[in-house]
Amino acid sequence: MKKHYYLKFLLLLIPVSAFLLMSSSGGRDGGTTGSPGDSSNTCTQCHSAGANFNLSPSITTNIPASGYELNKAYTINVNSTSSSSKLGFQLTAENGSNTKIGAFTAGSGSRVSGQRITHSSPSSSGNWSFTWTSPSSNEGDVTFYTAVNATNGNGSTSGDQVVTTNTTAQVLGISTAKRLQFDMYPNPASESISIQLPSGSNKATVQFYDYVGRLALTKNISSANDNINVRDLSSGVYILKVISEDKIGSQKFVKN
Template identity: 30%
Template sequence: MKKKLLSVALLSILFLLIQSFKNAEKASDYYAPKDYHSNIKYRSGGPAANGLGDRTGSPVSSSTCTACHSGGSYSPSISLNITDNGGNAVTDYTPGQEYNLSFQITSANGTPAGYGMQATALLTNNAAAGTFTTPSLNAQIIPVSSRSYFEHNARSVTPNFTSKWTAPSVGTGAVTFYFVGNAVNGNGGTSGDQPTPATTLTLNETLSTSDFVFQKNIKLEQNPIKEALKINFTENYETIALEIFDISGKSIFNKTYSNVSNIEEDLNIQSGIYFIKLKNENNLNASLKLIKE
């Protein structure tokens, strides 16, 4: 009798162990890399933010959103409208000037459940061009390999994405924006979505005489720097507003100086690439690229 009870107990334990392993397998499958959570939610937070890098179709990477999304029939397209702070459309940029970027996705067929996008600005040598700042609530700015990417931060219910962009310094040359959008059906998978074609827009450099003179009056004493930032001016200015941005477009230093012919600041910043924006009392702009060792 005891042997029979022992056998029943062992069988019960074995049954419970088998059920436990089955449940554990289901739980682990829930988080498997191939499932919904990695394959969809992972990407919905933005490709650059989640380690997928450049998906704009730029020379840095020919890959676009079609690497993951396909099957939809929305026939979407994406456009970029660039204006100055007066609301005027621009086709050229003035070095150091701030501009407004507005990306819009339109669909020729159907009504998508949401939208995504990614953009970057590059020089002819594929280096980062200018600085993205102030993304709209549905977007973010992510640094990847010393370049800056503006992209969605979740599935967006609106097809519009906006950002500020500060143009690079004098002598940089043409800047090309590379961008791509995605119209999605929101079914929790990559099927049934349709990315836009990879699109570009190029701005050529132009200078006002006043901005050019101001830029030429500025000299970085050292670049790269190890500790202190030292800027000399060839003339005295009533006021100089200095702002420094990191590669992601985040403002990390902001200060205004009065009656100044030089600036010296000890910067407590990490090694990397930064962008300096300067403005004088006449609202003339200049920008510089800074490297911290």
């Protein structure tokens, strides 16, 4: 009888193991970037070490040395040198408080998983390129964290190599002369809000961004004190950005 139970256990284990392997080959949804916000977890949570593929990953971006602009798309590259022909990765972006910021758009061989981006299938080159759109409000410097996994392709989670790396880019500050001061009320609101522009400003574009940086609503106002209907916005927290000529300002808005 014991042999029969053991055989049944093995038969049950096979599809579970296969599922885990297929899930990793298409990228993981849990946080394994090695970032502080992911509790420093990496692919070693599932892939055990035991091999040396001379893996050396790096992160490059087209963010200028002066810093990133708010609500702008940038190209992020993860490049790896390795003797392995099957590699995967996961990357995230966090501010100094270890809060994930911005939003990703997948490129070839990658897919977005919440506020992270990962491989969609094993890569032979270990190189991925994708887009990160910066937050619409000043979140401070951003650090990109990635964990790259070089595998031996034996169909199991053993004998692989995981290496982490990160890079930081500063935010491009807005000078006081170009910072727009405005009033908004009521806040929170469920029906409409009033935007009061400073003296000398009569026209502006008002944009609402959700918590992952997606544009949810855009309105143009043509007077120093104008109302905006927010009834169709989903309940939640938004960053409201007001642009008037060459000045820009932002505040947090709560939709009931």
